[in-house]
Amino acid sequence: MPRPSNTEARREQIVAGLLKAMAERGYEGASVAEIAKAAGLSPGLVHYHFEDKQEILLTLVRSLASRARQRFTARVAKIPADDARGRVEAFVDAFLAMGPDADVAAVAGWVTISAEAIRQPEVRVAYEEAVRADLEQLEALVAAVVGRRRARPLAAGLFAAVQGYFVLSASAPGLVPPGSAAGTVKRMAAGLLEAAGPGARDDA
Template sequence: MSRKSNTEQRRKEIVFALLSVMAEHGYEKATILAIARQAGLAPGLIHYHFKSKGEILLYLVKLLAGLSRIRYEEMAAAASTPQDKLLAYINARLAKGEGALPEAVSAWVVIGAEAVRQPEVRAVFQEAIAAELELIQALLTACLRDQKKRIDHVPELAAGLLAFMEGAFQLASAAGDIMPQGYAAATARAFIETSLTAQEPV
């Protein structure tokens, strides 16, 4: 294995350590020492791979966005219709089961809060959100065209679905014990099916 591969693997270990600490204790308490302990590394090694905790956080945003996209692509691989692909996306983002990372949900909520406070985090977070919106719009457009319906309201529908998902992540992190089990994916599917049905024919 090359040195570059070893370095990249170590960086991922550090980033996942930040994810674990942040999901449990928040960003402020995710110190370099706490990250090092979680990763089983000396603090000096953290500084060797990253200039700061903020740099680890930026890497984490991109990593989580990438993992989310990979889970969708794996679930959508067997999809044969636009509707199946859209449902695969909803399940990839909201359903539990293989490939789900509960800690990532809490970490993503913390990242959203840090995006409000830190311009560098906001820029990377907005890139991830823009990519999600673009994907949702493409999936909705394909569904509506397949059903020979108008696509005028796709941007609003996409934004509504994304807003629902982000809200579901917040509730899963802060009030998961009182929310109905499995409600998020089921509700998102119902919202989309109703919204698609309501669109006018071409």
């Protein structure tokens, strides 16, 4: 794999700086100066690589979405292709499991991004694009268990539970027992898929 260019590395450093600054000060308080400080760079370098703070945020949206998909890819590679339910569980684990690749700062950042998506149309577009791709992937996984006609509402419900845990863990962490999120949503998934009926698939 080729090494990232200096420009790519600097941009990644700045995006990580925004994530860190948001965790401490929120998006409004994460000025370019604060982002630069968190990244260990000068404000001039931040301005050289990004037009403004919003461009950094839009890049962060894509970065966080990519990281979650990489976690899913790593987990699902260990699941047999014919284990459809196991692949649904791998999706939940990728987003919620507290393993060595868990990223608490990323979860908090995603909650901040969802709030900015309400305020900023450009952020909303990027956020919706990322969420749509993840939801479509989950829907395809669920469809492999219950069939296409039943998959959409079940996938939407499970995805809403994942997003709800993000909000709780970021805004009121004391309300969520540590390490409980993935197991709880996987049990929800098992119950919903089972309730869809024996053999479940409606379009096989």
